[in-house]
Amino acid sequence: MSLPPAPLSLAPLPVAPRPSALHRTGAFCARHSVWVIAAWLLVLVAAFAGRHAVGATFGDEVTLPGSQASAGSDLLKKSDPAAGAPGGKVVFHVGAGAVADHAAALEATLGRLRDLPHVTAVGRPVTSTDGATAYTAVSFDRKLKSLGHGYTERLDEATAPARDAGIGVGYGGDLHDIVRAPANDTAAEAAGVGAALIVLLLAFGSVAAALMPLVTALIGVGVGLGVVGIVAGTLTFATSAPTLATMIGLGVGIDYALFLITRFRQYLIDGDDPRTAVGRTTAASGKAVLVAAGTVAVALLSLYACGLTMIGRLGLAATVAVVVTAAAALTLVPAAMGLVGRRVDVLRVRRRPVAESAGDHDGWHRYARLVARRPWTFFTAGFVLLAVCAIPLFSLRLGHIDDGADPAGSTTRQAYDWIADADGPGFGPGANGPFTLVVDLAHATLPADRVAARLTGDLPKTHGVARVTPPVTSPDGEVLVTTVVPSTGPQSAETGALFATLTDTAVPAALHGTGATGHLTGSTAGQLEFRDTVTGRLPLIIGIVLVAAFLLLTVVFRSLVIPLKAVVLNLLTTGASYGVLVAVFQWGWGDRLLGMSEPVPIESYVPMMMFAIVFGLSMDYEIFLLSRIAEEWHATRDNERAVGIGLSLTGRVITCAALIMTAVFLSFTGSPAVVVKMLALGLAVSVVLDATVVRLVLVPSLMFLMGRANWWLPAWLDRRLPHTTV
Structure with missing residues (x-):
C-alpha cells in the first residue's frame, strides 16, 4: 500500500x-x-x-584674550607701537679684558645689524660692571618666526666683525625663534x-x-x-x-x-x-x-x-x-x-x-590560569608598583622651559649664561625673563610723576625683585612703562611666586588710591599666565575624557563595572607616568641620558596633552582585551573562562603592540626639543605600564575577583542604551 x-x-x-x-x-x-x-x-x-x-605655517605664539599680559601688550602697542615691536638681544662677551677694548669691531657690528632687512632699531650696548659682557636690543617690523631659520645667516654675517675681533656672540630673548634650527x-x-x-x-x-x-x-x-x-x-x-x-x-x-x-x-x-x-x-x-x-x-x-x-x-x-x-x-x-x-x-x-594562540597549553594560557589562582597577589603587586611610580607626582611643578635648558655651546645658551652670570644693571638671572609693567593712566587721579614715584618706592621692596627701572611715560602720555627684574631665572619657582605676588598684592598696593591700573606683560608673564590657565582647566579636560570613555565603554560592553574599572586604572597609569616625568626632568634622575643639561620644570601643557593621549591609547588596549573577553562571555556566560581565554588570546599581541609603540615613542626622546622629549618619554612609560601592569595584571586579576559582577547592568538602563558590540 x-x-x-x-x-x-x-x-x-x-x-x-x-x-x-x-x-x-x-x-x-x-x-x-x-x-x-x-x-x-x-x-x-x-x-x-x-x-x-x-x-603650511607653524608657530608657538600663545594668546590669552582677556589676560593681564594681553591687556598690557595691547595698551603698550596702542600708546607706543615701537615699544611693542618684536625683538631680541645680541649678546657680546670676552674671556679677558673688556668688550669696549674692541670698540671698532663692535661699532661695525652694530652698523651691520641696523642695515639688516626688517630691523627697525638697534639700541646702544648695555655693559656689565666688569665690562666683559654687553648686549644690544634689536627690534624688528614683523614676528621673528616669520623670518625663518635662514635669517640666522644674515645675523651671523652682521656679527662677523665682532667674532673676527675675538668677541663671543650669542643671540638671546626672542631671537631664539630665528636661530633655533627647526626640530x-x-x-x-x-x-x-x-x-x-x-x-x-x-x-x-x-x-x-x-x-x-x-x-x-x-x-x-x-x-x-x-x-x-x-x-x-x-x-x-x-x-x-x-x-x-x-x-x-x-x-x-x-x-x-x-x-x-x-x-x-x-x-x-x-x-x-x-x-x-x-x-x-x-x-x-x-x-x-x-x-x-x-x-x-x-x-x-x-x-x-x-x-x-x-x-x-x-x-x-x-x-x-x-x-x-x-x-x-x-x-x-x-x-x-x-x-x-x-x-x-x-x-x-x-x-x-x-x-x-599557539594552543591551549601555551605560556599565555598557563599565565591566565596562574592569575586565576592568585588574583589578590597579582592585584596587590600591580597596584603597589603603580603607586610607587606615582609618588613623585606630588612634587609636580609646571612652568616654561627657557633658553637655559638649550644644549651647551648653542648661541642661545651662551647668551643666556653670559647675561645670567654678569653683574650690573640689566644683568643677572632675572634679566633673561623680566616683567614689563604697563600702567594705564587713563583714569589716574595723580600726575604721572607721582604714580612713578609710588612704583619706584614700593616695588623694589618686594621679596624676589632685583631692581625696577625708572618708569617712562609713553609719547601720548597715556601709560607708564617700567621693567621689574626678578632675582631668579624665568623657569625658577621663585619667579613664578614673584609674579603672583606682584599681580595680587604688590602692584595693586603701589597703585592704591592713584586711579591707575597696572598690567604685567612680556614673554615671561605670558608664559606664567598660560601655566595658570592650563592648571585651572586641566580638571575640565580630565572630566570630559572620563565621562566620554565611561559612556562609550558602558554602551559597548553592557556593564557599569567594566567602564568604572577602566577609568580608575587609566587614572593610575596616567599618575604613574606623570611621576616618572617629574623624577627624570624635574628631579634630574637620568636626565643626562636624554641630553638634558639641567633639571627643568614640566612644560605647562604637557600634562594636559599627555592625559588625553595616554587615556586614548590605553583605551586601545582595553578595548582589544575586553572585546575578546566579551566574545567568550556572551558565548558561554562563564566569567573565569572568558577572562582566561581573552587574556591568552590577546596577551601576545598586546605585548608586541606595546613593545612597538614604546620603541616608536622612545626614539623621539632624541629630539632636540625638550617638550618632545617629555611627551615621548611620558607616553613610552605609560604604554609600558598600561600594556603590562594594567592590561595583563590588574585587569584580569580584578575581573577574576569580581566574577559575574563584571557584567552588571541594571535592566532599566539596558533597555535604554543603544545596542552595539565590538
Missing part, C-alpha cells in the same frame, strides 16, 4: 545573515587589492603636493621604524607579515601629515604638531595593523581561504579598531575644551593622524592581506608562525 505524499512545507528556508558593512569593506579591498593600494599611493602624493602648495626628527623616526621592524619580525616570524603593518602605517602617517600640512595653510599649528602627529599616528597605525594581521593569520591557520579570512578579520577586529580610534579621537579633541587654541590644535593634528591611520587599517591593510594571501609566511625567520 502506497503512502500519500508528504505535504509541502511552507516554512521559510533559513537565510544567511547579511555580512556587515565592515565585512563587505574588507572583502571588497581584498578582491581589488591592487586598485586600493594604488588609490592610497595616489592620495599620498596628492596630500604632500597639497601641503607644499598651501605653504629635525628624521633620525628619531628612522630609529623608531627600525625598532618596530625588529619587534614585528620576532612577533610574526616572517618578513612579509612584518613589513605589512609597517608599510601600511607609514603610508597612513604620510597621508595624515599631508592633510595636517594642508590644514596648516589655514590654521597655525604649533611647531611640535607634525612630530606629535607622526609619533601618535605611527604608533597606533602599526598597532591597528598588527591586531588585524594577527587575526587574519589565525583564520588562515583555522582553514579559511584568504579572501574569506580578510572579510572575517575586518568584521571581527575592524570594529574594535573603529571604537579604539574613536576613543583616541574624542580624548584628543577634548583638548579644545580648555579654551587654548594652541593646545586644541595640537589635539586636532594628532586626531587627523589617528583617523587617517585607522582608515588605512580598515582598507589598505585588508588590501595588502588580500594581495599577499597565504604568502604571508614568505621568508620565515622562525619555523612556526604565530597568530593569536
Whole structure:
C-alpha cells in the first residue's frame, strides 16, 4: 500500500545573515587589492603636493584674550607701537679684558645689524660692571618666526666683525625663534621604524607579515601629515604638531595593523581561504579598531575644551593622524592581506608562525590560569608598583622651559649664561625673563610723576625683585612703562611666586588710591599666565575624557563595572607616568641620558596633552582585551573562562603592540626639543605600564575577583542604551 505524499512545507528556508558593512569593506579591498593600494599611493602624493602648495605655517605664539599680559601688550602697542615691536638681544662677551677694548669691531657690528632687512632699531650696548659682557636690543617690523631659520645667516654675517675681533656672540630673548634650527626628527623616526621592524619580525616570524603593518602605517602617517600640512595653510599649528602627529599616528597605525594581521593569520591557520579570512578579520577586529580610534579621537579633541587654541590644535593634528591611520587599517591593510594571501609566511625567520594562540597549553594560557589562582597577589603587586611610580607626582611643578635648558655651546645658551652670570644693571638671572609693567593712566587721579614715584618706592621692596627701572611715560602720555627684574631665572619657582605676588598684592598696593591700573606683560608673564590657565582647566579636560570613555565603554560592553574599572586604572597609569616625568626632568634622575643639561620644570601643557593621549591609547588596549573577553562571555556566560581565554588570546599581541609603540615613542626622546622629549618619554612609560601592569595584571586579576559582577547592568538602563558590540 502506497503512502500519500508528504505535504509541502511552507516554512521559510533559513537565510544567511547579511555580512556587515565592515565585512563587505574588507572583502571588497581584498578582491581589488591592487586598485586600493594604488588609490592610497595616489592620495599620498596628492596630500604632500597639497601641503607644499598651501605653504603650511607653524608657530608657538600663545594668546590669552582677556589676560593681564594681553591687556598690557595691547595698551603698550596702542600708546607706543615701537615699544611693542618684536625683538631680541645680541649678546657680546670676552674671556679677558673688556668688550669696549674692541670698540671698532663692535661699532661695525652694530652698523651691520641696523642695515639688516626688517630691523627697525638697534639700541646702544648695555655693559656689565666688569665690562666683559654687553648686549644690544634689536627690534624688528614683523614676528621673528616669520623670518625663518635662514635669517640666522644674515645675523651671523652682521656679527662677523665682532667674532673676527675675538668677541663671543650669542643671540638671546626672542631671537631664539630665528636661530633655533627647526626640530629635525628624521633620525628619531628612522630609529623608531627600525625598532618596530625588529619587534614585528620576532612577533610574526616572517618578513612579509612584518613589513605589512609597517608599510601600511607609514603610508597612513604620510597621508595624515599631508592633510595636517594642508590644514596648516589655514590654521597655525604649533611647531611640535607634525612630530606629535607622526609619533601618535605611527604608533597606533602599526598597532591597528598588527591586531588585524594577527587575526587574519589565525583564520588562515583555522582553514579559511584568504579572501574569506580578510572579510572575517575586518568584521571581527575592524570594529574594535573603529571604537579604539574613536576613543583616541574624542580624548584628543577634548583638548579644545580648555579654551587654548594652541593646545586644541595640537589635539586636532594628532586626531587627523589617528583617523587617517585607522582608515588605512580598515582598507589598505585588508588590501595588502588580500594581495599577499597565504604568502604571508614568505621568508620565515622562525619555523612556526604565530597568530593569536599557539594552543591551549601555551605560556599565555598557563599565565591566565596562574592569575586565576592568585588574583589578590597579582592585584596587590600591580597596584603597589603603580603607586610607587606615582609618588613623585606630588612634587609636580609646571612652568616654561627657557633658553637655559638649550644644549651647551648653542648661541642661545651662551647668551643666556653670559647675561645670567654678569653683574650690573640689566644683568643677572632675572634679566633673561623680566616683567614689563604697563600702567594705564587713563583714569589716574595723580600726575604721572607721582604714580612713578609710588612704583619706584614700593616695588623694589618686594621679596624676589632685583631692581625696577625708572618708569617712562609713553609719547601720548597715556601709560607708564617700567621693567621689574626678578632675582631668579624665568623657569625658577621663585619667579613664578614673584609674579603672583606682584599681580595680587604688590602692584595693586603701589597703585592704591592713584586711579591707575597696572598690567604685567612680556614673554615671561605670558608664559606664567598660560601655566595658570592650563592648571585651572586641566580638571575640565580630565572630566570630559572620563565621562566620554565611561559612556562609550558602558554602551559597548553592557556593564557599569567594566567602564568604572577602566577609568580608575587609566587614572593610575596616567599618575604613574606623570611621576616618572617629574623624577627624570624635574628631579634630574637620568636626565643626562636624554641630553638634558639641567633639571627643568614640566612644560605647562604637557600634562594636559599627555592625559588625553595616554587615556586614548590605553583605551586601545582595553578595548582589544575586553572585546575578546566579551566574545567568550556572551558565548558561554562563564566569567573565569572568558577572562582566561581573552587574556591568552590577546596577551601576545598586546605585548608586541606595546613593545612597538614604546620603541616608536622612545626614539623621539632624541629630539632636540625638550617638550618632545617629555611627551615621548611620558607616553613610552605609560604604554609600558598600561600594556603590562594594567592590561595583563590588574585587569584580569580584578575581573577574576569580581566574577559575574563584571557584567552588571541594571535592566532599566539596558533597555535604554543603544545596542552595539565590538
